[in-house]
Amino acid sequence: MSDSPISIEKHGDILVVTSNNPPVNALGAAVRIGLDAAVKQAASDDGIKAVVLICEGQTFFAGADITEFSKPPVEPFLPAVIASIEALNKPVVAAIHGTALGGGLETALACHYRIAVPSAKLGVPEVKLGLLPGAGGTQRLPRVVGVKAALEMTAKGDPVSAKLAHQWGLVDALADEGGLLQSALAFAEQIKAVRPIPRASERSAAPDDAAIDAFRKENARKFRGFDAPAANIACVEAATRLPFEEGLNFERTEFTKLMFGTQSAAQRHIFFAERKAAKIDGIASDIALRPINKVGVIGAGTMGGGITMNFLSAGIAVIIVEQAEDALNRGVGVIRKNYEASAAKGRLTSDQVEKAMGLLTPSLSIDDLADCDLIIEAIFENMDVKKEVFGKLDAIARPGAILASNTSYLNVDEIAASTSRPQDVVGMHFFSPANVMKLLEVVRGARTADDVLATVMKLAKTIRKVAVVAGVCPGFIGNRMLMPRQVEANKLLMEGATPEQIDRVHVEFGMPMGPFQMSDLAGVDIGWHRDPARIETIRDALCAEDRWGQKKGAGFYDYDEKRNPTPSARVTEIIEDFRSRSNMAKRDITDQEIIERTLYTMVNEGAMILEEGMAQRASDIDVVWIYGYGWPIYRGGPMFWAGVEGTDKIAAALAKHGFAVSPMLAEKAAKSEGF
Numbered sequence: 174m175s176d177s178p179i180s181i182e183k184h185g186d187i188l189v190v191t192s193n194n195p196p197v198n199a200l201g202a203a204v205r206i207g208l209d210a211a212v213k214q215a216a217s218d219d220g221i222k223a224v225v226l227i228c229e230g231q232t233f234f235a236g237a238d239i240t241e242f243s244k245p246p247v248e249p250f251l252p253a254v255i256a257s258i259e260a261l262n263k264p265v266v267a268a269i270h271g272t273a274l275g276g277g278l279e280t281a282l283a284c285h286y287r288i289a290v291p292s293a294k295l296g297v298p299e300v301k302l303g304l305l306p307g308a309g310g311t312q313r314l315p316r317v318v319g320v321k322a323a324l325e326m327t328a329k330g331d332p333v334s335a336k337l338a339h340q341w342g343l344v345d346a347l348a349d350e351g352g353l354l355q356s357a358l359a360f361a362e363q364i365k366a367v368r369p370i371p372r373a374s375e376r377s378a379a380p381d382d383a384a385i386d387a388f389r390k391e392n393a394r395k396f397r398g399f400d401a402p403a404a405n406i407a408c409v410e411a412a413t414r415l416p417f418e419e420g421l422n423f424e425r426t427e428f429t430k431l432m433f434g435t436q437s438a439a440q441r442h443i444f445f446a447e448r449k450a451a452k453i454d455g456i457a458s459d460i461a462l463r464p465i466n467k468v469g470v471i472g473a474g475t476m477g478g479g480i481t482m483n484f485l486s487a488g489i490a491v492i493i494v495e496q497a498e499d500a501l502n503r504g505v506g507v508i509r510k511n512y513e514a515s516a517a518k519g520r521l522t523s524d525q526v527e528k529a530m531g532l533l534t535p536s537l538s539i540d541d542l543a544d545c546d547l548i549i550e551a552i553f554e555n556m557d558v559k560k561e562v563f564g565k566l567d568a569i570a571r572p573g574a575i576l577a578s579n580t581s582y583l584n585v586d587e588i589a590a591s592t593s594r595p596q597d598v599v600g601m602h603f604f605s606p607a608n609v610m611k612l613l614e615v616v617r618g619a620r621t622a623d624d625v626l627a628t629v630m631k632l633a634k635t636i637r638k639v640a641v642v643a644g645v646c647p648g649f650i651g652n653r654m655l656m657p658r659q660v661e662a663n664k665l666l667m668e669g670a671t672p673e674q675i676d677r678v679h680v681e682f683g684m685p686m687g688p689f690q691m692s693d694l695a696g697v698d699i700g701w702h703r704d705p706a707r708i709e710t711i712r713d714a715l716c717a718e719d720r721w722g723q724k725k726g727a728g729f730y731d732y733d734e735k736r737n738p739t740p741s742a743r744v745t746e747i748i749e750d751f752r753s754r755s756n757m758a759k760r761d762i763t764d765q766e767i768i769e770r771t772l773y774t775m776v777n778e779g780a781m782i783l784e785e786g787m788a789q790r791a792s793d794i795d796v797v798w799i800y801g802y803g804w805p806i807y808r809g810g811p812m813f814w815a816g817v818e819g820t821d822k823i824a825a826a827l828a829k830h831g832f833a834v835s836p837m838l839a840e841k842a843a844k845s846e847g848f
């Protein structure tokens with residue numbers, strides 16, 4: 174076991190088996206081989222009365238090694254190692270810290286006892302990878318925590334705290350924070366002679382069909398389109414009906430189906446894509462970062478307020494600046510209301526609300542931002558006004574402060590050029606609501622310094638955002654790809670499709686809503702020229718009739734007081750009027766044509782973004798669409814999906830519809846390759 178990640182050491186008659194496989198003690202082949210040997214060692218040594226299984230580093234086993242899933246399997250397989258641990262005729266105590274996840278928790282469930290430090294988390298997040306706990310987790314968990322808790326843990330995949338796990342009996346004892354090994358040895362001493370040895374597989378899971386039915390109904394909307402949640406539920410159900418070994422076989426069958434399905438491949442792609450997005454090509458990962466202890470936000474509107482909450486929630490002080498007292502008070506009031514709403518839902522304590530609000534300083538003077546480390550401008554989208562503000566910031570901000578714009582499409586280089594320090598200027602494009610949406614497009618200007626970019630990318634993790642580097646071009650990555658979709662959607666209306674048909678195709682594809690529902694939510698009047706007499710597009714006609722969307726109770730749809738949409742006869746009239754005035758004949762539009770013209774065009778635009786270097790890699794584009802625009806994660810993002818759909822099929826359809834196919838897409842199509 175010399176260079177094995179597994180080491181063993183005797184503490185009296187207790188064998189301590191330690192895993193040291195950074196960064197997260199993934200249960201890769203070497204770990205499994207080491208564990209298997211350690212179990213055999215323990216079994217064959219009569220001097221050993223009990224075993225403690227513990228991990229070094231950041232965490233207890235955080236699951237199977239996901240990187241191995243696409244490689245040829247190596248024995249011993251995890252289920253076999255887990256079975257040998259449970260079968261051992263000496264008690265095994267799992268000593269848990271960090272995050273015992275997936276195969277890691279399944280390993281702990283095979284141990285006869287589990288103790289954990291209070292800060293630990295325990296979970297089976299496989300469903301988030303389009304999978305299920307395939308090493309006995311769906312059969313042992315219901316036997317230990319019951320059906321209801323097992324359904325929550327498996328089908329939703331969120332970890333639970335060690336304290337809650339202790340309440341549920343998943344953890345037998347809480348260890349001293351910082352004294353895990355000592356606590357585990359003391360615990361092992363207590364139980365080493367206890368017989369019979371408790372084995373989860375020998376317990377039974379009481380049937381609870383009512384709970385299972387209720388769970389399915391309650392979460393039907395949440396699980397829409399996903400394969401894995403239903404499979405997890407079916408396995409938990411099987412645990413209440415079948416003997417353990419048969420339940421294991423059922424689990425294995427369901428696991429294998431998911432493993433070789435397209436959804437899990439897509440969700441695993443996003444798991445790694447999200448982590449890769451944080452890496453900046455060409456910049457050393459250990460570059461010195463600029464300290465960010467105080468942030469300034471200009472603008473206390475919807476975006477400014479949401480942006481501010483991200484920093485307050487991360488414990489970073491913020492000065493928020495507005496021009497007028499009432500606007501400032503309104504903005505600060507909305508921030509407090511949002512926090513109190515979270516507290517009312519039990520997501521925050523009132524202490525946490527006061528702590529966050531205590532870090533906020535309202536101000537009517539931009540001069541108060543002089544000692545901020547980062548200043549984010551979140552005012553309305555007008556280049557002249559932005560240049561004026563950045564000119565002022567250039568005069569007052571301390572040397573080395575990072576100056577960021579929350580613009581969603583304006584030219585960051587032009588904004589930077591309005592200062593004497595373009596190297597300190599960067600785009601930070603948050604998505605509305607900024608305190609909720611996970612995506613942050615970090616716009617790298619032509620002069621943005623490497624340490625500025627690296628500092629903001631690292632800071633994104635601190636404020637719990639998924640950050641992606643974007644180049645300076647209209648709409649950056651996300652909005653730029655949204656444009657061809659919206660343009661084609663509007664053209665399809667003129668040619669014969671209806672808003673309902675186009676939106677239905679997108680919702681059936683897995684999007685949370687279609688282009689017209691989204692337009693109604695965001696506001697049909699965004700970007701409108703505001704002249705009711707000038708009617709050049711269907712949107713102009715809607716805006717002229719005050720159909721600005723949900724906020725007006727009417728847009729492309731009519732809305733009731735609960736904002737439920739219904740198709741609008743008036744909109745149909747407007748579209749038909751436009752069609753006849755443009756002498757366009759109405760024709761039947763197929764769902765496939767809608768897919769080709771609204772989604773294939775996005776892939777084409779994505780390829781052009783890559784060609785121009787406006788995104789570092791195709792998987793970054795996928796991360797943008799998953800975390801910023803609700804692209805269904807089980808389709809892996811537009812560029813991953815293009816590989817599944819077939820780049821040759823996409824290129825051929827685009828050409829058929831008369832679109833210029835990007836050279837990169839054409840090249841991929843010629844080789845039938847994905848991105």
Ligand code: T1G
Pocket residue numbers: 196197199232235236237238239240251272274275276277279298299302304305306307308310445448449
């Ligand atoms: N396998 C391989 N690599 C992993 C990994 C894993 N399970 N988990 C993390 N990594 C890599 C990750 O890619 C990154 O690499 C580095 O570790 C740090 O991760 C049979 C089938 C544990 C909460 O789903 O949720 O068990 O980018 O940046 O923010 O039933 O990682 O540095 O090169 O995320 O501190 C189930 C997945 C597997 C847990 C730590 N387990 N991991 O978060 O660090 S399936 C999971 C996480 C399974 C069995 C089934 C998080 C974390 P790099 P990080 P972090």
